[in-house]
Amino acid sequence: MKGRSDPAELAREFVELNQYLSSGGERGAALQRLVDAAVIAVPGCRWAAVTVWRERRQPRTLAFTAEIARAVDQIQYDLGDGPCLNAALDDQPVHSPDLDDDDRWPQFRRATRAATPVRGVLSFHLSDGPDRTALNLYSDEPAAYTPDAITMASLFAAHARVLLLRAESAERAAQLSGALTTSRQIGAAVGILMNVHKITADRAFDLLRTTSQALNRKLNAVAEDVTQTGALPRKQQTQE
Structure with a gap:
């Protein structure tokens, strides 16, 4: 992706990802390209990850751009609380502009601030059953996600939902064929x-x-x- 905050370039990226899946590409590789693209497309985003949470199972991270993103996800899994889990359960985006000034998840906030440079979180619900899925965008600065950045992130998440549906459809087709x-x-x-x-x-x-x-x-x-x-x-x- 050439430029930040370019909806046309973003659309082209997702067209390529859909074509990749249509030609037999792997879901995991497509999700990795997705989180890599999020860091480029969304202003303020330093790290990104995708959480999947199947009913009666522990949540896990399917793709991440750096160990910091995976670590922040894991803190939430271990505590059973945090913005990405809230987003996986709810259809509304979850935004924490500054963890130092957010009392919603006190244990998560303390553990994340002690172990990582993450200050801001923006998580989007992507899909429900059989896997509840969330896209997690992390920043290292407070108030990094401006209104324009949130708009871009929302557009990105909308494209990601379609991609995830396409990936699941391709996976089911491959399983049926097998x-x-x-x-x-x-x-x-x-x-x-x-x-x-x-x-x-x-x-x-x-x-x-x-x-x-x-x-x-x-x-x-x-x-x-x-x-x-x-x-x-x-x-x-x-x-x-």
């Missing part, structure tokens, strides 16, 4: 075993399953061997 491939392989292997051994489909599937357990290999890997060789794989004999 599941369909596995299902076809198993079905083909069952058919081969039925024909070779003159047995029922249930019996052929049992042969696949017991072979998988005996060899400590995944069922689809055993099925792939059957489709390639026409026979169940056997345990390799060691040479004396």
